[in-house]
Each structure stands twice: as structure tokens, then as C-alpha cells.
């Protein structure tokens with residue numbers, strides 16, 4: 190057997206990369222040419238626009254980022270070799286040069302093992318530095334070689350310093366993650382994973398996978414990603430475009446229900462009641478109470494004719510529409526259509542002619558019909574219904590005290606002038622869902638789902654009624670007052686009670702020493718979740734006690750300055766109330782700092798309020814006074830758990846007050 194020439198092999202792979210990039214450029218060139226000639230070939234303006242949009246998207250999808258590798262792996266089967274990469278690249282004759290990572294064949298790249306080689310004799314992983322192919326690593330599965338998580342290339346990827354927004358993980362998706370990424374479109378799944386186990390990554394890659402497999406269907410119905418706040422959405426926003434997916438909607442739950450501006454704030458108690466699932470029933474009852482039993486016939490003068498519908502058939506129409514279980518607004522339209530239908534029949538009978546559309550429209554608007562409808566099935570707007578309930582929340586589902594807590598003391602002059610809070614907007618969305626059907630997305634990914642209130646979950650349920658869900662979260666990171674203690678409850682509110690709950694346990698972010706510290710908090714959080722096992726043996730943890738009379742902020746600055754000696758991002762995470770002060774200290778010390786939502790900043794230091802740290806990660810995290818973070822809110826210990834698990838490489842905990850007791854008790 191000839192000796193394996195490593196250099197020649199590397200040179201051949203580089204050559205293939207160069208040729209693949211050139212082929213991709215030609216594919217893009219062709220798409221661009223089609224885009225520019227689209228106008229001339231399309232028969233009419235509409236087709237031209239459709240075609241133009243399609244081609245513009247195609248051009249975007251074929252964008253090549255020279256700093257990311259076009260392929261990252263190679264599969265060798267007995268009869269053929271395939272390179273696996275971010276998207277399909279074909280040569281001029283249509284032969285594949287790079288297989289999309291989502292193609293069925295590519296699956297073996299993630300799943301083949303010595304036990305189940307799936308026909309793969311050798312799996313090759315490539316190492317890259319800024320888009321330049323620098324190394325490769327082979328696993329000869331047919332000779333019993335398998336690296337698993339000890340792959341050097343995987344380790345380098347996990348341990349690389351974090352700069353800028355989140356990146357995709359296509360090159361290193363792990364088998365337990367791949368199982369979730371490639372789950373069927375019809376399957377709703379809930380992923381319970383400790384911090385840094387790749388939940389967000391899995392959710393985003395699943396969206397990309399489903400879009401690849403069900404392109405036309407999902408393009409029509411849409412894919413939605415729901416995240417906790419705009420800083421988080423900014424952080425993840427580059428992942429899907431890097432995978433060629435440019436048309437996924439990303440929103441916070443607040444964005445979804447933002448039918449009106451927020452112009453009021455609620456006290457905590459009333460917020461909590463408004464997010465309680467009983468409010469859905471309170472609203473439903475208040476709405477359907479509006480329907481009255483018809484007590485008078487309808488008589489309509491129509492030229493020389495007079496039409497009459499008796500009370501009895503009117504009652505039947507209303508009863509029937511009620512029983513059909515339709516949204517209120519749809520039911521109202523039905524009642525109207527049926528009343529007009531009866532008038533039409535009378536007219537046909539008497540005149541012998543079938544009246545036309547204009548007549549039907551006129552009958553739907555004549556005063557006796559309008560009055561009838563307003564009396565028995567009145568028109569309602571979502572905001573008017575919510576306002577009504579808040580002005581008079583009498584309902585035996587709520588205690589007298591709860592009713593008082595949400596009651597508006599003064600009626601606004603008009604619905605338009607009413608000032609609604611963020612929680613009211615969730616109620617308004619619920620009311621809108623009672624009135625009309627919401628359009629459903631084909632697939633919805635919800636991140637940090639442990640914090641969804643029952644009413645927020647229902648808002649998402651309305652948007653995924655005919656689609657499936659990927660729910661990602663960690664019960665231990667629940668910080669909202671209504672945070673879930675059991676995924677079954679959330680899944681029931683989301684309308685997917687049978688979704689399977691799957692754990693992820695291998696941690697890719699947080700070093701073992703830091704995980705060990707954070708895990709000490711778990712028993713105090715009273716949730717039943719599996720602990721993470723960190724893949725990272727590197728990393729550093731330092732607890733920095735500050736003497737009683739010393740300056741805590743100054744000591745914190747020393748830690749930040751020391752952190753800047755290392756490569757990567759630095760986050761100073763503190764109780765929300767300390768953030769402005771710390772930012773001012775940094776500025777005074779000549780250290781440029783940015784806010785967490787500023788993903789394009791040149792600054793290396795971010796000052797992050799504890800309340801927005803969720804989902805984010807930084808190489809070095811300096812935590813300022815944990816006791817204040819814990820004291821700031823009801824679920825402060827959960828918040829601290831979130832804060833401690835943001836560190837990729839190093840964590841410094843600077844404290845003057847005693848550390849929370851749970852943290853100082855070593856794990857059993």
C-alpha cells in the first residue's frame with residue numbers, strides 16, 4: 190500500500206475547495222443573470238415580480254462567505270466520496286461537488302459510528318482558520334476508529350474564543366443533537382437541556398433542516414423563531430442566513446401580541462393574574478355572554494315588498510351558529526349570511542327571480558337586519574372586550590381580591606384612548622383569537638420556553654395550531670413568576686400535550702469547574718432536571734471576596750481589566766440597578782463598553798443587566814455582587830444560575846456581601 194502523503198492529500202482538498210468556491214460563484218452568477226433578465230422573460234408584471242423575488246432570494250441563498258468553510262467534512266463510501274458542507278454546490282454538468290449538510294446522504298456524517306457505519310468507510314473532518322483549510326482528521330470506521338467527543342477539531346471549535354454573534358454548528362452537530370435537528374416536521378418536541386447543551390443551536394438548525402426538506406410548504410406557511418428579548422434575537426440573527434435561510438421570522442412574544450402600543454405598567458400582582466390561564470376563560474365567558482336570544486321577528490321593506498322572518502327561525506339560526514364552535518366573529522358572519530339567505534328565499538318565492546349580489550349586500554346592511562345582529566350577536570373588538578372585563582372583572586373564577594387587583598378604577602373616554610399594559614396586550618391577543626382565527630405558521634421554534642406564561646403559551650398555540658413546535662428550555666433557568674415547573678403544563682397550554690420531552694445533557698459552553706459551582710444551586714431551585722456534563726476541561730473559576738470597607742466597584746474593574754488580557758469577549762453582569770453606575774466607571778477608566786444588543790460593536794466589554802443575560806455567552810464573565818442579583822427578584826436564585834452559566838472560558842465572582850448559602854454548600 191503506498192504511504193499516505195498528508196501534504197498531497199491536504200493540497201488536493203484545498204484544490205477541491207477552490208474549485209467548489211468557483212463553481213458556487215458560477216451558480217450565483219447564473220442566478221444573478223436570471224434575476225436581471227427576469228423582467229424580460231416574464232409574461233406579466235405579477236409573474237415578473239414573483240420571479241424577481243424568487244431569484245433575489247436564490248442569489249442571497251448562494252452567497253459565499255469566504256471566512257466560513259464551504260465544506261467541513263467528507264464521507265468515503267466504498268463506491269464514492271462526498272464532501273459535506275453548508276449548501277449544495279454542483280459543477281457545470283450538475284454533478285455534486287459539495288452536498289448540503291441536510292441532504293439524506295449527509296446524515297451519516299453526523300450519525301455513522303463503528304457500531305453502525307452506515308456504509309461509511311472513512312469520515313473526514315476539516316480544520317479551518319478563517320476559511321482557509323488547514324488540517325483534517327480521519328476516522329476509519331471500517332477499522333474500528335472512532336473519535337467521538339475527543340475529536341481535536343470538535344474540541345477546537347468548542348473552545349474557540351467567542352466574538353460577535355452566534356455561529357452555526359453544522360460542522361460539529363453531535364448525534365444526540367442531530368436526532369432532534371432531523372425530527373419529522375409533524376413532530377412537536379420539547380428539549381430540556383442544561384445551560385450550554387446547544388438547545389438554541391438545535392432549534393435554529395432544525396428550522397434550517399425543515400426548510401430544506403419542506404421548502405415550498407414552509408415558504409407558504411412560514412417558520413417563526415420566538416426568543417426572550419431583542420438582545421437574544423440579535424445574537425442569534427446571523428445563524429440562519431449563514432445557512433442560506435433568509436426568510437425566517439424572528440420575534441419576541443411581546444412582538445407577537447403587539448397589536449397596540451404599551452402605554453401603562455401593571456403592579457406585579459395584577460400582571461401575574463393577567464397571565465394566569467383562568468383569564469382565557471374569563472374572557473371567553475364575557476364574550477359569549479353577549480349573545481342574546483332573538484325575541485322579535487325581522488321585517489324588511491323592500492320596494493313594494495315586505496319580508497318577514499319570525500322569531501323561531503331566528504332562534505334556530507343563532508343556536509345553530511353557537512353550537513358550531515366557531516370563533517365569535519365567524520359565527521356572527523354566519524348568522525348574518527343565514528338571515529340574508531332566508532330573505533333571499535322569500536324573494537325568490539315571491540318574485541320568481543333570484544336576486545343578485547348587490548341585493549344580497551343591501552339586505553345585509555338594511556337597518557332591521559343590522560339592529561337584529563347588534564342585539565343578538567353584537568360586533569366586538571378585542572380591545573373593547575378586554576377593557577370591559579377590566580372595568581368589571583366580576584367572575585367567580587377569580588377571587589374578590591384578584592378581581593380588585595386587576596380592576597380599572599376609571600373608565601377611559603373611548604377604547605382608543607385606553608392605556609393598555611404589556612399584560613393587557615396578551616389578553617387582547619387572546620380576545621382576538623376568540624373573535625377570529627389566527628394564521629398558523631408551519632413550524633414554530635420557541636427558545637427559553639420555561640418562561641412562557643400560560644397566556645403567552647396560548648398566544649403561541651394560536652400561531653402553531655396547524656403546524657408543529659420545537660420548544661427549547663431549561664426549567665432551572667425559569668425566572669418569570671409563572672415559570673414552568675413541569676413541561677407537561679406548558680405543552681398543554683401550547684396545544685401539544687403529547688409532544689415528547691427530550692433531554693440534552695452534554696454541555697458545550699460552560700467549563701466543568703464553572704458547571705460544578707452553578708450545579709450547587711440546583712437543589713435550591715426545586716426543579717427536576719438532569720445536570721449538565723461539561724465537555725470542557727479547560728476554563729477558570731475565581732471567587733473574589735472584597736473586604737467590607739474596600740470599594741466593590743473598583744475591585745470589579747480590576748477583574749474586568751485583567752480579563753482583557755485574554756482573547757475574546759468580556760461581560761460584566763450585575764443586578765439591573767447597578768448597570769448604569771458600572772458603565773460610568775468603565776467609561777471613566779477609559780474602557781469602552783457596549784450593551785448586549787449591540788452585536789456589531791468593536792468593544793470587547795459588555796455590561797449586561799442580569800435580567801437580559803439569558804441565552805447569551807461571553808468568554809470571560811465577571812459577576813458583580815451575586816447577593817444583589819438574588820435579592821432583586823422573587824426567583825433571584827434561578828437568575829443567578831443563568832448568570833453563572835454564561836461563561837465560555839473564565840468566570841470571576843466578585844462579592845462583598847456573603848455569597849448565597851446554596852452556592853457555598855459543596856455538592857454532595
Ligand SMILES: Nc1ncnc2c1ncn2[C@@H]1O[C@H](COP(=O)(O)OP(=O)(O)OP(=O)(O)O)[C@@H](O)[C@H]1O
Nearest residue numbers: 358361362363384385386387388389390697698804
Ligand atoms: N455540537 C456543537 N459543536 C460545537 N459547538 C456547540 C455544539 N453545540 C453547542 N455548541 C456551542 O455551545 C454554546 C451553547 O449553545 P447554545 O447557546 O445553543 O446552548 P443552550 O442550551 O441554548 O444554552 P442556554 O440554556 O444557556 O441558553 C454555543 O456557543 C454553541 O455554538
